[in-house]
């Protein structure tokens with residue numbers, strides 16, 4: 001019984017630490033929560049080895065689960081509210097692409113997150129409004145209205161969008177698309193509103 005409990009606790013601790021390492025690789029802001037979770041694992045492991053094993057085992061599980069949930073839900077995600085204006089149609093879809101790296105900016109293959117928004121379902125007065133839940137970090141957005149419904153941003157032969165589009169911060173194109181620095185913003189724990197005016201170049 002004692003050996004089985006020891007193995008179970010070791011397995012739970014190993015899982016927790018591996019889970020924390022995965023989080024650490026995914027999101028640098030997880031470090032404080034990760035350290036906290038690892039401390040919980042180590043403290044309860046010490047208790048388990050010296051006193052009441054079953055109590056420590058249950059405490060380990062409870063605190064480990066609590067630490068993970070606390071890490072994810074309370075400290076590490078924020079609400080990004082995207083409000084769009086300037087759309088001339090109340091039907092069709094808007095596509096939002098989220099980037100969190102200058103190196104990935106405007107790459108079709110390296111989008112951090114994306115969302116297809118049905119305009120009819122997201123109308124809030126004259127605005128199209130949607131919410132994204134994202135890890136706390138820096139982001140930049142591109143938005144376009146898919147006028148022909150093919151799911152892609154149509155461009156002309158030199159790459160200029162033929163469908164209404166916009167960037168976060170309402171960054172303006174000048175001799176090329178806006179740079180990441182012009183479109184980037186920081187999502188913190190408080191909900192953040194990005195009010196974006198859709199533009200049509202042609």
Ligand SMILES: [Ca+2]
Nearest residue numbers: 146150152154
């Ligand atoms: Ca299109």
